[in-house]
Amino acid sequence: CDIMLPRINGTDLLHLVRSLPRGGDIKIIALTAFARHGDREKYLSQGFDGYISKPVDPQTFLNEVYAIAQL
Numbered sequence: 316c317d318i319m320l321p322r323i324n325g326t327d328l329l330h331l332v333r334s335l336p337r338g339g340d341i342k343i344i345a346l347t348a349f350a351r352h353g354d355r356e357k358y359l360s361q362g363f364d365g366y367i368s369k370p371v372d373p374q375t376f377l378n379e380v381y382a383i384a385q386l
Contacts (some may be wrong), residue, residue: 316363318347326361333362342383346371 318325325345332338342365345358350368358366364383367376 316343316345318345318358319349326358329362344379344383 316325316328320328323331325347329343329345332341332343343363344365344367345354345361345363346367346369347354347358348369354368355366365379367379
């Protein structure tokens with residue numbers, strides 16, 4: 316989920332999805348181009364299952380997806 320969406324920010328979208336009856340079953344990775352020190356911890360603490368900063372390296376993406384699939 317991109318953090319900087321046009322009509323809703325990614326964190327608000329995350330909370331909307333999580334409020335759905337099966338929303339807790341969906342794994343969601345935070346994705347941002349404006350990465351700062353501490354962002355991974357920040358977004359994981361907000362309820363995202365993973366975190367990737369842009370530009371996205373394909374191997375990093377696969378590693379993150381694999382890691383959260385193991386949860």
